[in-house]
Each structure stands twice: as structure tokens, then as C-alpha cells.
Amino acid sequence: MSASPIENLIKSLACLPGLGPRSARRAALYLIKKKETALYNLAQALDAVQESLVVCPECGNIDTSNPCSVCSDPKRDDSLLCVVEEVADLWALDRSRLFSGRFHVLGGRLSALDGITPDDLTIESLVERVRSGKIKEVVLAMNATLEGQTTAHYITDRLENYPVRITQLAHGLPVGGELDYLDDGTLAQALRARRPVS
């Protein structure tokens, strides 16, 4: 016998990051109780996203318009390009509203361990964008991991011969962070990135 629709709903919810079987059951029950509002809205939203989901051919962002809302925004600075590993990073930086340029999603990071080579990432199209565009500065916003930093070094090498400024996000103390609680890596980065007191 196949599982009931409610069991299927619980199973699907339990696959979501941050939700286990217990919270999936609670969420399913909530949706069932709020059939007319929450359940209906969720079903509509899922339907709409599924229908129109597209990977932006320009930057690699995931959106429902092509090109994506970031690439088609005329108010953004074409001379600034921020390179990130994943779409989630683009969304995080974009949410902060602190960066007004364009983005480029690599689709991962170089990793000898996982067999991820430059060909697996969108590095060629990044070089092409730098070659043909009006980009003056490339901001490398890789994660502060060994693989992220290897990727940043590789991209820096690849862009060496182009007249662009290459910068990297500073890694250091988190806002509100106490020294005592920081891991050694973060503390070392913060110390290395120290600047004069103005």
C-alpha cells in the first residue's frame, strides 16, 4: 500500500534542512489545521516557484526571471563584481544591501578531496565577463575555509593579466563577538587583518 498524502507531506517536510521528523509532523499538522490560509498559500507559492524557476545564464543566481532580478536591475554598479561560491552566499550578501554591484556564482569551490576542478565551476564565464565587461573591481567573497581560499588564489591567478582590481572580504571578529569565544583561525585572521587606529 502506498503512503497517504499526509504521510508524504510529512516525509517531504522532514527532508528540509533544519527539520527532523518531529518538527515535520508539527509543521504538517499546522498546515492541515490552517488549510484555507497557510496550506493554500504554501501550495500556491511552491507551484509558482516550480513553474518559473530558472538559473540566470549571466550570473548563476536562481530566480523566477531571466536574467535574474540582480542582473536586470539598472541601478546596480556594472564596474563592481562580487564572486561567491553558492547562490545562498549571493542571497546573504544581497540581503545585507551593503553591496551595490553585480554577482557571479561559481557553483562551488575547488576541492582536490572531492575532485572539484576549475572545469566544474563557472570560472571560464567569470574570466569572460571580466574580459568583455566594464568591470573595474572583482570582490572575492569566498568562504574562510581552505578550499574557499584555494579557489580565491586560483581566480586571482586567472585574472592576473586583466586590468581589474582584485579584493577579498576581510575575515575577522564577528560583530558582538568576544575574543574568548573565538576559534584560533578567526582570531589569527583578525590579528593579520589589523589596521591602524584612526
Ligand SMILES: [Zn+2]
Ligand atoms: Zn543574474
